[in-house]
Amino acid sequence: MRTGIATVCLSGTLKEKMQACAIAGFDGIEIFEQDLVTSPLTPEDVRKMAADLGLTLDLYQPFRDFDSVSEDLLVANLRRAEAKFKLMARLGMDTVLVCSNVATASIDSDDLRVEQLGQLAALAGDHGVKVAYEALAWGKYVNDYEHAHKLVEAVDHPNLGTCLDSFHILSRNWDTAPIEAFNPEKIFFVQVADAPKLSMDVLSWSRHYRVFPGEGQFELAKFMGHVVRAGYSGPVSLEIFNDVFRQSDVERTAVDAMRSLIWLEEQSAKWLDAASTGATGADGTQAPGRRRYPMELATLPQVAEPAGYNFAEVRAADTQGLETVLGQLGFEFNGRHRTKDVQLWSLGHARVIINEAAPADGHDPSADASPAIAAPAIGALGFDVASPVIAAARAQQLKAPAVPRKSQANEEVFQGFAAPDSTEIFLCQGTSDGTAAWTSEFGEGLENPAAGPAAVIDHVNLAQPWQHFDEAVLFYTSALALEPQPFAEVPSPTGLVRSQVMATGDRAVRLVLNLAPLNQQRKTYQEHIAFAVDDLVATARDCRARGLEFLQIPANYYEDLDARFGLAPDFLATLQALNLLYDRDADGEFLHFYTATVGSVFFEMVERRGAYDGYGAPNAPVRHAVQYDHLQHR
Numbered sequence: 001m002r003t004g005i006a007t008v009c010l011s012g013t014l015k016e017k018m019q020a021c022a023i024a025g026f027d028g029i030e031i032f033e034q035d036l037v038t039s040p041l042t043p044e045d046v047r048k049m050a051a052d053l054g055l056t057l058d059l060y061q062p063f064r065d066f067d068s069v070s071e072d073l074l075v076a077n078l079r080r081a082e083a084k085f086k087l088m089a090r091l092g093m094d095t096v097l098v099c100s101n102v103a104t105a106s107i108d109s110d111d112l113r114v115e116q117l118g119q120l121a122a123l124a125g126d127h128g129v130k131v132a133y134e135a136l137a138w139g140k141y142v143n144d145y146e147h148a149h150k151l152v153e154a155v156d157h158p159n160l161g162t163c164l165d166s167f168h169i170l171s172r173n174w175d176t177a178p179i180e181a182f183n184p185e186k187i188f189f190v191q192v193a194d195a196p197k198l199s200m201d202v203l204s205w206s207r208h209y210r211v212f213p214g215e216g217q218f219e220l221a222k223f224m225g226h227v228v229r230a231g232y233s234g235p236v237s238l239e240i241f242n243d244v245f246r247q248s249d250v251e252r253t254a255v256d257a258m259r260s261l262i263w264l265e266e267q268s269a270k271w272l273d274a275a276s277t278g279a280t281g282a283d284g285t286q287a288p289g290r291r292r293y294p295m296e297l298a299t300l301p302q303v304a305e306p307a308g309y310n311f312a313e314v315r316a317a318d319t320q321g322l323e324t325v326l327g328q329l330g331f332e333f334n335g336r337h338r339t340k341d342v343q344l345w346s347l348g349h350a351r352v353i354i355n356e357a358a359p360a361d362g363h364d365p366s367a368d369a370s371p372a373i374a375a376p377a378i379g380a381l382g383f384d385v386a387s388p389v390i391a392a393a394r395a396q397q398l399k400a401p402a403v404p405r406k407s408q409a410n411e412e413v414f415q416g417f418a419a420p421d422s423t424e425i426f427l428c429q430g431t432s433d434g435t436a437a438w439t440s441e442f443g444e445g446l447e448n449p450a451a452g453p454a455a456v457i458d459h460v461n462l463a464q465p466w467q468h469f470d471e472a473v474l475f476y477t478s479a480l481a482l483e484p485q486p487f488a489e490v491p492s493p494t495g496l497v498r499s500q501v502m503a504t505g506d507r508a509v510r511l512v513l514n515l516a517p518l519n520q521q522r523k524t525y526q527e528h529i530a531f532a533v534d535d536l537v538a539t540a541r542d543c544r545a546r547g548l549e550f551l552q553i554p555a556n557y558y559e560d561l562d563a564r565f566g567l568a569p570d571f572l573a574t575l576q577a578l579n580l581l582y583d584r585d586a587d588g589e590f591l592h593f594y595t596a597t598v599g600s601v602f603f604e605m606v607e608r609r610g611a612y613d614g615y616g617a618p619n620a621p622v623r624h625a626v627q628y629d630h631l632q633h634r
């Protein structure tokens with residue numbers, strides 16, 4: 001698949017954008033007119049720079065408001081088009097995007113449009129230019145890709161084709177199957193964009209909220225499957241108008257963009273495979289495997305979703321507070337590593353590593369968080385996967401930066417890579433009894449999960465800097481095979497927290513990404529690790545007996561709980577006495593409590609009853625408010 005990206009996706013000057021696209025590995029780019037008009041580079045400079053960088057210049061765009069106009073305007077529009085065709089010759093570009101008229105269209109007649117687009121195609125032919133006509137979702141008369149294609153077919157000129165842009169098609173819920181019947185020679189260009197499903201006018205949605213494939217909710221693999229089956233083999237180019245990407249680091253965003261296309265390519269191949277195996281022939285036999293299409297789709301090393309958490313690592317220069325809280329939670333100290341400055345603590349199958357080497361560069365080197373967090377912060381997560389080597393190879397092909405861990409002879413070498421928020425992700429191999437092979441490095445026979453209470457890591461909640469949130473969703477989807485669940489918004493005193501659960505189908509791994517406002521006083525984010533136990537009330541009593549500092553829940557909360565659920569008075573009194581939170585839905589019940597925060601980290605204990613699958617979201621505002629209050633007063 002030939003990869004492309006529109007310069008409008010990125011921040012910086014045209015030169016900076018082009019360099020970032022080349023470094024990220026794109027084959028070609030779309031030049032957005034604004035980027036050229038505002039550039040000190042001559043068209044000849046741009047042409048040379050692209051050639052030097054190994055980038056093809058695939059599309060010049062946009063040319064606006066051409067069709068459905070009065071005779072006077074048509075003359076002016078053709079003159080305007082000719083000027084652009086001449087400019088394109090200097091750039092060495094042969095394809096221009098013409099979008100359907102939104103502003104000056106005054107005559108709603110397909111016959112007239114065919115006549116006017118025919119004149120444009122003839123002029124383009126004289127200049128060796130191909131016109132790719134795109135139906136904008138908010139076009140005045142032409143806003144449906146099939147309508148645009150019908151006009152192209154009616155004009156029937158070799159210099160006129162269509163541009164298919166997934167946003168304009170999927171935002172309007174148009175069926176994508178008819179694309180398959182298109183003559184591939186009439187598809188001049190394909191743009192892909194994802195988006196979260198929002199209810200707002202389509203123009204605002206398109207101009208501000210597009211995201212890279214895998215970061216939104218559109219069925220892009222299916223869209224691409226139809227495009228591939230039509231026989232299209234030209235560039236597949238990202239055109240993402242997004243307020244955050246346009247102000248983020250250009251090289252980093254270009255890599256995020258490239259990752260999204262590598263992933264989409266694989267997902268499209270999978271969609272085609274699934275679609276062709278699902279089909280049965282006339283004789284009842286299964287259709288053969290994926291047909292060959294003009295567009296070749298590369299695949300990636302295949303990984304199943306992780307089987308569970310292997311460990312969570314907290315970094316801290318000063319480990320005292322952490323050790324105290326873990327001890328009060330019932331964790332056992334399992335020893336220090338033979339050669340590294342790390343401690344192992346466990347409760348049942350839940351393992352927490354305390355890494356005494358505080359990260360020099362803080363939680364996120366590129367964010368506006370404090371430069372050096374000496375206080376505890378989540379530094380790494382270990383996941384059990386079937387094959388760490390295959391999973392690491394996949395992550396690497398998806399441009400995840402590797403983090404090699406120094407290790408001595410005969411110690412387990414973890415394959416690892418850095419997530420966008422710089423949390424290190426390690427790929428481990430679990431054992432069938434739920435223990436980890438590496439724990440003997442902390443001393444022989446120390447880990448004895450059968451002896452203690454049953455406990456596992458239920459979920460980990462990572463705070464994401466606002467500019468990396470979408471990138472993180474794609475990252476965990478593509479590299480770790482976690483699936484994004486519908487996101488929630490939680491009010492907190494410092495702002496609205498967007499919460500995105502990433503999980504495996506069996507929920508053995510639940511990772512919650514929070515787009516959290518930065519605490520302005522302390523310049524840190526708060527993150528937490530949650531452990532699931534069988535009997536939360538008993539656990540809470542034990543923790544209290546050991547002197548654990550619970551997050552203090554206000555009495556108003558328990559009154560509200562009673563109003564909502566009508567709980568038995570004894571049970572309600574127990575919840576209140578122990579500072580426990582409660583939730584219930586059609587699937588089951590959820591009990592949980594939080595510890596006070598140590599550095600940037602706090603812990604949660606949960607009990608899931610029945611098939612409860614949530615996280616106590618209705619309680620999250622209470623938790624945020626209490627933590628905020630706590631921070632203000634200490």
Ligand SMILES: O=C(O)c1ccc(O)c(O)c1
Nearest residue numbers: 062097099134165206207
């Ligand atoms: O928002 C726009 O105007 C616009 C312009 C060009 C495109 O290709 C597009 O998809 C949208």
Ligand SMILES: [Mg+2]
Nearest residue numbers: 134165191239
């Ligand atoms: Mg477009």
